[in-house]
Amino acid sequence: MKLWHKFTAPMVLSGLAVMAAPHAVQAQSVIKIDGSSTVFPIAEAVAEEFQIAKRGKVRVTVGIAGTGGGFKRFCRGETDISNASRPILKEEMDACRAAGVKYLEIPVAFDALTVVVNPANSYVKSLTVADLKKMWEPGAQGRISSWKQVRGEFPGDRLMLFGPGADSGTFDYFTEAVNGKAKASRGDFTASEDDNVLVQGVENNKSALGYFGYAYYIAHKDRLRAVPIINSKGQAVSPSIEAVIDGSYEPLSRPLFIYVRDSAAQRAEIQDFIKFYLTDGAALVKEVGYVPLPDQAYKLALKHFTDKKLGTVFGGVPEVGVTIENLLAREGKL
Known part of the structure; x- marks a missing residue:
């Protein structure tokens, strides 16, 4: 096979x-x-x-x-x-x-919907849903442009965002889970229905962040770093098959x-x-x-x-x- x-x-x-x-x-x-x-x-x-x-x-x-x-x-x-x-x-x-x-x-x-950064990013150890919302909510457009604006201890590196386009179910799910409403998102990010474009975008930009299905991360894990997400119990959980099965990787499991x-x-x-x-x-x-x-x-x-x-x-x-x-x-x- x-x-x-x-x-x-x-x-x-x-x-x-x-x-x-x-x-x-x-x-x-x-x-x-x-x-x-x-x-x-x-x-x-x-x-x-x-x-x-x-x-x-x-x-x-x-x-x-x-x-x-x-x-x-x-x-x-x-x-x-x-x-x-x-x-x-x-x-x-x-x-x-x-x-x-x-x-x-x-x-x-x-699937464990996966948030990724460039491997050269050494300061993002984990992210909360609130952090993700600060980056991706509609009100962030034209306003949140650096990592320091997301969290004070982060450096002032430019925040470059890559995500699925509006016809994507991943876009629908992520915006519902993070922003509280499907399709509610800032529009000033690099969008594509082809997840490989998103992979390449994060891979080629040291201050980038993106999200897509777990399989695309697994296929390129030597070139990307998955970010642990703080769940409702306050635990920082990395995406994995085990974390989906035991329910700890939430709210991005689907x-x-x-x-x-x-x-x-x-x-x-x-x-x-x-x-x-x-x-x-x-x-x-x-x-x-x-x-x-x-x-x-x-x-x-x-x-x-x-x-x-x-x-x-x-x-x-x-x-x-x-x-x-x-x-x-x-x-x-x-």
Whole structure:
């Protein structure tokens, strides 16, 4: 099995199908996926392994429009599966409903949303949510421009910020967790839907700070430093698989999802793909740097898919602090 720790810049993935002869390509079934760049490494790994298992009979394409951008395409019926780093929101539910698109919600992993600085930064030992808010709240725009303004003991180095764009579910989650309202953020920072751009921005600037999914940190951990975050108990906790499982890495721990269009779910290749995702996918989740769900969660998700359980167990509003136990309870296991 291929190792996925060093995945490269996200791009539309066509896998091994591009090497097939023209007559073989015509006979292929195609599964179209788009959405979250955070979920992309998982989807990329699963898609390539699935294509190998299918010996070129199925082609899987994976895009990185961001969670919000992916749902726009999904609700227009342009994709079969939408990757999401947060649950579907009310306005997206309404858009799907208006277009007659029904869907199945499938949790696939947990993420430790990671705040990073350049390794040359020796003064930031940990940060509180209040520190992050001081940097990122809308009122910080044009006003908070140095590290010293964040905390008095920091030097006067220029504060350079890198973060996901407005179509990103990571942007939605971070702003909700830190600023108290999804999408409430200063606008004068370097934004990109491609997390590798953010990685490079922090890597190349000694006074930079950025945030993105844990897998992107793991893939570049020799060039970045993860900042421990002070949790609600006053503990400075670094992002890790263990800290997500025990619930101590909060409030930046969150579930990751895929959404399957109900009409697409009738197709044999989609059914095979989802079964593969929820059986072989757990190992790939861990390989790319995320936290696999407990085995019973994947079994329950597969049962819900097989039983055609439509809709979402969330209320269409942003939520912070959902743990693995919370998720299992909502899915009806506990």
